[in-house]
Amino acid sequence: MIKRIVIVGAGQAGLAAATKLRQEGFQGAITMLGDEGAMPYQRPPLSKAYLLGKLEAERLSFRNNDFFYLQNIGICQNEPALEIDGVTKGVVTAHGRHLYDQLILATGADPIKLPASMAEGIDNIFYLRNKADADRLRPILREGAQLLVVGGGYIGLEVAAASRQVGAQVTLVEMAPRILNRVAAEPTASYFRRLHSSQGVDIREGIGLTGLKPDGAAITATLADESTLTIDAVVVGVRPNVGLAEAAGLATDGGFLVDEFGRTSDPSIWAAGDCASFSYQSEMTRIESVPHAIDQAEHVARNILGAELPYRPRPWFWSHQYSTKLQIAGFNRGYDRATVSQGIAEGSMTVSYFQGERLIAVDCLNDARSFMLAKRQLGL
Template sequence: MATRVVIVGAGQAGFAAAATLRQEKFEGVVTLLGAEKVTPYQRPPLSKAYLLGTLAAERLSLRNEDFYERHRIDLRPDEPALSIDLAGKTVETSRAQLPYDHLVLATGSSPVRLPACMAEGVDRIFYLRSKADADALRPRLVHGARLLVVGGGYVGLEVAAAARQAGVAVTLVEMAPRILNRVAAEPTATYFRELHRSQGVDIREGTGLAGLKSDGAAVMATLEDGSSPSFDAVVVGIGVRPETSLADSAGLDTQDGILVDALGRTSDLAVWAAGDCAAFEHAGEVIRIESVPRAIDQAEHVARNILGMHVPYRPRPWFWSDQYATKLQIAGLNRGYDRTTTTLGASEASMTVSSCAATGSLLSTA
């Protein structure tokens, strides 16, 4: 039986693993390492209510500090892991060397950044992954400001919605043929394109960003449609990459994520992974699923399997997004279908899109 569990990453997956260990009556030592200075918090509101200022910072926290004391979780914010010694079963942090019987990697993901040559000399480029990112962006969302959003996925559209609600003029560019190209069926994308345009967002699909320059007062963008508009700030939401540097340095198997088996174990049987950083086999291919509910679910499975329950993890893909007063909910993965059916809801503003094929299905509601 494990007596010492170290969890690297104090996001929602890391927190779920620690909390589940205690819920399942694990009596050993649980150490939760976080790179940020704050206690574990929700990330979804960062691009929505928190960015708008309608959700207070304290309401982001998953639990107050008393929770960690009462459940004997050794929470160590602002103490990132630096390296892993698999043979010695230790984790080196910025302050200590911690022994473990089982190690959980819940390192999450980080935003894909613009090429250095494109961002050089421009100091008004923002990414949105952490509370600090949202805190830096929020002062820019003032009435009358001009914002360029690069990327038409969840984050880009949510930021665009929040900015418009704050009175900001928004231009959104998406290099793919349409917004939500990777995550939703075409009728769903059409619905949200019309929604954003009705709110005044200038959406340009099939248009990439060619370059940025700054004169100190504004950011001049060169777009692939030939235009050169100016903005007060730029938000980039062009995807994320799994954080695998610790696993790579330790010699664990990775493939667009830290490879895990059905139980959540990596190529080292004492090391586990969960959340955005974990890659696993599903329907004959290795995938990652970037979703808060899935990250929590997988982390809970990992915690129980550390305790010997041996329950295979079966993903239940579910995603959501809030934009203006509309909620988007998606069940399933956006792949493997060849037809869609749209059903209107009880009101004119709601609908369900079902995508079906012999090998897969996707259901989205708005």
Template sequence: MQKIVVIGAGQAGASAVAKLRALGFDGSITLIGEESAPPYQRPPLSKKYLLGEMELERLYLRPLSFYAENSIDLRLNCRADAIDRADKVVIAGGQQIAYDALILATGSVPRRLPHAIGGALDGVHVVRGLEDVDAMAPEFRPGARVLIVGGGYIGLEAAAVAAAKGLHVTLVEMSERILQRVASPETSDYFRQLHQSHGVEIREGTGLTRLTGDTRVTGAELSDGTSLQVDFVIVGVGITPATALAEAAGLELDNGIKTDTQGRTSDPSIWAAGDCASFPYRDGRIRLESVPNAIDQAECVAENVLGAGKTYVPQPWFWSDQYDVKLQIAGLNTGYDRVISRPGDKPGAMSFWYYRGDTLLAVDAANDARAYMIGKRLIDGSKSPDPLAIASPETDLKALLK
């Protein structure tokens, strides 16, 4: 194998090319990215970078010089338009780039509001890339009125930054509670109270009917019949896997680009990793939207491209920063039937332990790093302590690891 091409210069793509060189691959590597910046961290974009606490260069995953020093052909501002599987070439930037193995790390795209309800008006923003955050940054003026559509982690993180900068924040969530898709009512309650204590108005069970304004958004009509005056809008209603390129090439899709346990797609020469890829897990198939998954899966795929034959076994973990609260999540809570709430050692610290029957599935830990670390080790080791032990403040969590 002499030529490896990676499409997508995000966390997964950058991790794949670095791993290939670390493993001693000395053939040609081409990394194709649509953005003008080299691969960078996305989580700080909507937090420290937007707050002005982190400079652009500190976002970079590696110095720009890393790619030249490791003979990685980094092509920025370059869009991959098509994959010719028969001839094994990628058409990108008007050129044909040949590959022996191709890794798709195309990531995901934010859902946007329909044009029919005002989604194309100026002042309506999504949070995904550097360009998105640079475009919205001037809007964050003290006293400005922002409407945030969507009460998931993206929406809540944006609300926290806006409130911290002195804006008037209204957040609407169509479901009956914030975080309904991803967390327990107990976790929702914790974060609702946190945001309300910082002056954020949260309206649950309330949808957006339409945005109003001529060319720029000036107002919003909500499903409860009320109207708001707004200066700008942030839309945080989820993301979808970026599969258009794979679909046009005839690869199999299943909630993302369908891969086997090693990351191989329906074409044996093409692999996928990160937000765009779905893979077998337990009795089903999942797609994980997280930085740790993008790194681990991409590195596993890099090994397998070089013949390792490794099964990818995720160790799911996630995080969210809101105000002075760091939420750390271990495991996947899908299928839980009860939640144990446990106060931490410090004021405001809490952890929420998800069980299905007597099996521990996941832990949400808010400002409780100890509960997170112990919960993660228990889950990774397939250990499930008695829920009553978790519920008891007398229990020394560390003793549960023995």
């Protein structure tokens, strides 16, 4: 009989799991362990509206304190998990040990730390994982500030857009041959390259960051082509947080390795959200999106209570940059051709990905109608 469920992580996936457990009738103890000293809140606005100061901190919160009291969900707001003891079924924190019958890992992502030799003596290195990171970065984003963004994925591009909108000067470097190299076809990358260039972002592709050196109040950044930049701050991306699982002997593969039900290699430990890696369409898959975090966490909650429901992701994503809204449906991996169609509105476009004659994904840029039609066609 399950009496105690501990959830490591107080973000979107952790909250979705806790809420679904109560909705499904679980009457036992639920304890969420967070590491930020804050109640669960939205993270997508951190690189967009919140970073721009257009969204107040109070509006980030998912639920007020009354909700957690009425649902009898305990939250330890500043009690990061230090160790998982799978033998005695306990999560060790600086304040003690939380025993569990079932454990859910919803730890999200951690910063990609720059090498210590590169970061030594540099204060203005920012990792946009949480609200505290955004709060540190916001004062830097001012008219005339010089910012280096490392990584040309969607988060990096969103940070670049927000920074330009407040008047900061932005250089974005991407080690891969082009921005969005892993996640989008060239037409989508070209759209965003043109968009950012038109807004004054200096995009350098196929070039990495090789060194940082204090230069008075500024920083000298050296790139792989031996060029240098004088900057005020550097922003770096994130990757899955799997250190806790690895230390506990759990299997990992780009994230916590889980089966189709959400179980890790320990049958009493489950994982959901950005940190979970699972097999889908014969490939290991890890999805970073709010809809996925909610869906997978709710599946895990049901399966802990005995449903035994295989998880089938319904992949869709979004990104806001300047006045452009990107909506993505499906997985584009393994596509053998991509077609471009112009939308009705000026500046709108849809990139469709095919395997043979089968549509597998779309990138819709300011084209909400095509996005809705594609979601239905893809069964999402």
